[in-house]
Amino acid sequence: MDFIPQMEPNFSSEEADAVYDYMKSGGWVTEFKKSREFEQMICDYTGAKFCHLVNNGTLSLSLALLAVGVQPGDKVLVPNLTMIATPNAVKFIGCVPVFGDVSGDSLTLDMKEVKRICRKEKIKAVIHVSLNTRVGDLTHIKDFCTKNNISFIEDSAQSLGSFYKGKHVGTFGDIGSFSFSSPKIISTGQGGCLVTNDEELSEKIRRLKDFGRDGGGNDSHPYFGINCKFTDLQSVIGIEQMKKLPERVDKMKDTWKRYYDRLNQYSVQSSHGIKIEMFPPNNQEGTSWIPWFVDIYLSSEKVRDNLMVYLKSKKIETRKVYPPINRQKIYESPDQDFPVSNDWAPRGLWLPSSSKLSHEDIDQVCQEIENFFNC
Ligand SMILES: *Cc1c(COP(=O)(O)O)cnc(C)c1O
Numbered sequence: 554m555d556f557i558p559q560m561e562p563n564f565s566s567e568e569a570d571a572v573y574d575y576m577k578s579g580g581w582v583t584e585f586k587k588s589r590e591f592e593q594m595i596c597d598y599t600g601a602k603f604c605h606l607v608n609n610g611t612l613s614l615s616l617a618l619l620a621v622g623v624q625p626g627d628k629v630l631v632p633n634l635t636m637i638a639t640p641n642a643v644k645f646i647g648c649v650p651v652f653g654d655v656s657g658d659s660l661t662l663d664m665k666e667v668k669r670i671c672r673k674e675k676i677k678a679v680i681h682v683s684l685n686t687r688v689g690d691l692t693h694i695k696d697f698c699t700k701n702n703i704s705f706i707e708d709s710a711q712s713l714g715s716f717y718k719g720k721h722v723g724t725f726g727d728i729g730s731f732s733f734s735s736p737k738i739i740s741t742g743q744g745g746c747l748v749t750n751d752e753e754l755s756e757k758i759r760r761l762k763d764f765g766r767d768g769g770g771n772d773s774h775p776y777f778g779i780n781c782k783f784t785d786l787q788s789v790i791g792i793e794q795m796k797k798l799p800e801r802v803d804k805m806k807d808t809w810k811r812y813y814d815r816l817n818q819y820s821v822q823s824s825h826g827i828k829i830e831m832f833p834p835n836n837q838e839g840t841s842w843i844p845w846f847v848d849i850y851l852s853s854e855k856v857r858d859n860l861m862v863y864l865k866s867k868k869i870e871t872r873k874v875y876p877p878i879n880r881q882k883i884y885e886s887p888d889q890d891f892p893v894s895n896d897w898a899p900r901g902l903w904l905p906s907s908s909k910l911s912h913e914d915i916d917q918v919c920q921e922i923e924n925f926f927n928c
Pocket of ligand 1: 609635639733744
């Protein structure tokens with residue numbers, strides 16, 4: 554059997570031709586017309602009014618915080634289960650990440666935690682992370698933030714292609730952030746963008762990513778800003794990738810269903826000792842949920858780790874779900890209790906989820922999981 558990767562970017566001749574044509578056209582490579590075209594495609598797809606491309610989905614979060622007026626020393630609430638980029642983007646601009654536990658229903662920030670923490674600490678902004686594109690308490694947290702004059706930012710890096718209650722994930726917050734790094738549903742190698750419906754915030758983001766420049770091409774700088782610009786060379790790839798997004802969304806739905814139909818029978822522990830928990834797809838009205846990766850949760854961290862080693866020996870690559878942030882050395886906080894993220898995350902495994910995966914690959918992965926448990 555061939556090696557089955559956990560994920561891989563998916564480029565083909567369309568991207569190659571677009572890059573070739575662009576280079577032949579004499580463009581300056583840096584951000585210009587092709588980037589405006591790519592931004593417009595993101596607006597059209599997500600329904601956001603404004604989109605600004607930036608160099609990645611981490612600095613995008615720092616810029617979003619600066620745009621809403623967060624100052625050094627301010628506290629920003631983030632979930633204890635997310636990619637390290639979320640708290641690091643907070644720390645990078647001299648702010649203090651405060652961690653809230655996630656809910657066991659979605660593994661996203663728990664509304665009860667938001668309320669509890671905002672009662673005892675002065676929180677300037679909340680970053681909601683749609684982890685594996687699940688939204689959990691998204692709209693309730695947003696309403697709470699609006700009422701309490703707290704900025705609400707969405708780290709929707711994993712969620713391009715997912716809609717919730719008729720709106721694209723990432724368009725609920727004051728600002729939403731996406732990433733185009735290699736593992737994401739579409740990629741430009743590195744890259745990211747911010748979306749917003751607020752013209753003033755949009756203008757602030759534009760300045761922040763371009764040295765605080767007054768307008769196009771001059772050297773007048775009434776505002777602070779750095780350089781987080783994108784490139785047209787990446788945008789021509791992004792444009793081709795955006796054209797393929799609807800097809801990738803369908804493919805991901807199909808992949809999820811095939812795994813779910815086969816593995817969900819083990820959600821109750823069987824006589825073989827196999828237990829696999831999966832979150833059911835969200836089928837609410839107006840909601841079109843696709844996972845970023847297919848995630849399963851085993852009965853313990855040890856079973857998860859052993860299964861991972863076994864699958865590797867069968868040339869199947871998997872990836873551990875992120876460790877809870879309080880277990881990362883840089884943020885270690887042993888005196889703080891995060892029962893839900895510390896229970897779930899160490900049992901979580903991302904299965905092969907590439908957009909190039911075949912039905913045979915999926916069946917093979919499921920078969921090997923069953924073999925591991927001798928059933
Ligand atoms: C990928 C990701 C990021 C970081 O994006 P980069 O483009 O790699 O900087 C941030 N947050 C989440 C939730 C992500 O999945």
